[in-house]
Amino acid sequence: MQLVTSPVRTSRPQALAIAADLKRWWDEECADWDATVAGTDPTSIPTGVDLWDDMPTVDSKAIARTSPIFERHLGLPLNVKFIRPGGYTSIDDAIADLVPKMDAAAKDKLGLKVRKGGES
Amino acid sequence: MDKLDTSHPTVRALELLVPEVMVAGGSYAAWLPHPGTVPVENRAAMMGSARQAAVAHCVRSLLRSVGVDENAIVGVGEGGERMWPAGFVGSLTHKGTVVLGVIAPVSSAWMIGIDIERTDGDLAEVESSIAAEGLAPGMDPRTARLLTFSAKEAVFKAQYPATSRFLGFADVQLLWEAGGACMRAAVRCPVQGLNVRAAQVGRWIVSAAISIDHTDT
Numbered sequence: 001m002q003l004v005t006s007p008v009r010t011s012r013p014q015a016l017a018i019a020a021d022l023k024r025w026w027d028e029e030c031a032d033w034d035a036t037v038a039g040t041d042p043t044s045i046p047t048g049v050d051l052w053d054d055m056p057t058v059d060s061k062a063i064a065r066t067s068p069i070f071e072r073h074l075g076l077p078l079n080v081k082f083i084r085p086g087g088y089t090s091i092d093d094a095i096a097d098l099v100p101k102m103d104a105a106a107k108d109k110l111g112l113k114v115r116k117g118g119e120s
Numbered sequence: 121m122d123k124l125d126t127s128h129p130t131v132r133a134l135e136l137l138v139p140e141v142m143v144a145g146g147s148y149a150a151w152l153p154h155p156g157t158v159p160v161e162n163r164a165a166m167m168g169s170a171r172q173a174a175v176a177h178c179v180r181s182l183l184r185s186v187g188v189d190e191n192a193i194v195g196v197g198e199g200g201e202r203m204w205p206a207g208f209v210g211s212l213t214h215k216g217t218v219v220l221g222v223i224a225p226v227s228s229a230w231m232i233g234i235d236i237e238r239t240d241g242d243l244a245e246v247e248s249s250i251a252a253e254g255l256a257p258g259m260d261p262r263t264a265r266l267l268t269f270s271a272k273e274a275v276f277k278a279q280y281p282a283t284s285r286f287l288g289f290a291d292v293q294l295l296w297e298a299g300g301a302c303m304r305a306a307v308r309c310p311v312q313g314l315n316v317r318a319a320q321v322g323r324w325i326v327s328a329a330i331s332i333d334h335t336d337t
Contacts, residue, residue, distance in 0.1 A: 054240060059215075
């Protein structure tokens with residue numbers, strides 16, 4: 001399995017695994033668009049309006065769609081309150097912001113379950 | 121860079137949704153070359169730079185529309201909210217090559233938030249998180265999920281300047297009215313008085329959350 005170097009603040013293997021899945025998901029999101037652009041004749045559609053409109057961006061809707069990845073690894077859906085207002089500049093920016101927050105949230109939930117004697 | 125294309129259908133859609141406020145914005149697609157002529161590694165930066173200029177253009181238009189100096193500073197607060205001139209509320213949104221904005225004196229609207237989405241990408245896997253109260257009736261589920269997402273984003277943005285509180289999807293319930301070209305919903309959330317109005321135009325969904333009644337505070 002190829003390791004992905006992401007700017008996460010924790011070196012825990014689980015955080016790296018989450019980052020790798022997020023990066024893989026984003027690469028798949030972008031691959032379709034890149035292929036569409038490559039297959040389009042620039043001279044036939046001069047400005048490519050629809051193409052730019054369809055360009056994947058790391059905005060709140062895109063990030064919301066990563067919730068299943070967090071749930072698969074941490075047992076928690078993404079807490080949307082963690083999403084930075086205004087979105088992110090890149091997938092690495094989003095990973096660096098959200099993975100530590102979700103990691104901490106999962107720890108808090110685990111600590112709560114332990115204090116309650118294992119009740120969910 | 122030239123002016124925004126104000127003939128973009130989302131501009132008119134937003135004007136019809138919230139006639140109580142001033143609307144500005146449009147498309148900046150004409151500022152960009154075909155993406156196939158731009159190196160892959162430069163596309164995001166080019167789009168980001170154009171978007172930034174378009175947002176600035178929209179802000180200046182909004183300020184002019186209410187008689188404020190267009191060079192007035194509209195900063196960004198800690199929660200990502202725009203710091204509009206005293207006595208005014210406003211909101212900005214952007215997606216693809218479109219930027220939209222609204223502004224109004226607080227006598228016209230004391231909370232306003234807008235959002236725009238493209239009808240691409242499905243939110244099926246997160247429906248239970250974003251729309252626990254159910255979807256708008258009479259729509260295909262995929263569009264209804266996007267509608268709920270967009271409307272709640274507008275609510276988040278509308279209430280934040282008044283509360284400084286980040287809300288989650290579960291903090292907001294939308295009670296959609298049946299029928300009508302403009303989709304409307306009552307809002308249940310920690311802040312009273314908001315209602316949602318939304319429209320789909322082509323591959324766009326435009327949403328607004330607005331409160332015009334100060335007696336509901």
